[in-house]
Amino acid sequence: MMGVTHALMGGLLGASSAVFTLEYFLAAVIAGYLGGLFPDLDLAFNHRQTLHFPVGYTVLSVAAVATAVFTAEKGLIILSYFILSAAVHSWIDILGGGLEEKPWEGTTDKGVYSHSLDRWFPPLQVIRYDGAPEDFLLTLGLGTALFPLLAGYPVAQKIVVASIAVGGLYSLVRKKLLDVRDFLLKAFNSLIDES
Template identity: 75%
Template sequence: MMGVTHALMGGLLGASSMFFTPELFLAAVAAGFLGGLFPDLDLAWKHRESLHFPVGYTVLSSVLIGAAAATGNYYVVLASYFTASAWLHSWIDILGGGLEERPWEGTTDKGVYSHSLDKWFPPLQIIRYDGAPEDFLLTVFLGASLYPLLNGYPEAQKVVVASVIIGGFYSLVRKKLLDARDFLLKFFHSLID
């Protein structure tokens, strides 16, 4: 799934703070949003392996949620939303496509790596690939759900709208990006040769 899909999902998870710690609402939404993005920072290394920890985040977020409920500490509460969103991201990626360059082809059995179990969870391809039309529809749904909850926070609402717009643009160009890259590589190779 797209990073913005995960971020909006995390932001919506953070919005649940309105029932538990309403005084931390906006900070919890931000922590959830950032936690939803965090695992995809491993795009620079081994994607869905370096920062995706489905089992590890499950344990860590459980401990932090328990500590947040027991203490009410500001930082522990925000850390619990951040890690719970990273946990959700890591598990939800299993519903998407695999790690191949063109995930819509469905040629790999690598979805998300579990360090704890030392194995790859296979991609279920319910959302066929990041940027697929169904991924964008999920982004729109999440954005439409989160936006009204942020009434009174216009800057946060702008982040939600920008996330949906970015998701829409990415969905439009997703399959064309690899073709453009291949064209540019051939072009530069022809200049060198």
């Protein structure tokens, strides 16, 4: 699933804080949005391992939510949305494609890794791969649901629209990205050979 799909999902999770209070609504939406994005920052490292902790974040979010409810500490409540959203991201990746260069081929058993259990869960491929048409539809649906909830926060609404646009663009070029990378690598290598 795309980072923006996770981010919008997290944003909606944050928006659910309105059920309790509107006091820190926007902060909770932002925390949820960022928490949804956060695990995928490990793309540059061991993707789905370095910052993906399905069990770890779940345990941490239970502790954070319990402490937040007990202390009613505003900062902790907002932080809880961040951790909760990162936990949802880490689990829900299981519905997407596997950890492989061309996830639409579905040749790997590596979907979600749990550090505490030291094992991979296989990908279910309900969303076949990140940037698949169904992934974009999910982004669009989540964004459409979140947008009206952010009435009165025009900058946040613009971020939602921008997220949908990024998702749309990524979906359009997703399968061509590997060709572009190979083309650039070839060009780069031939430049080095010539010099």
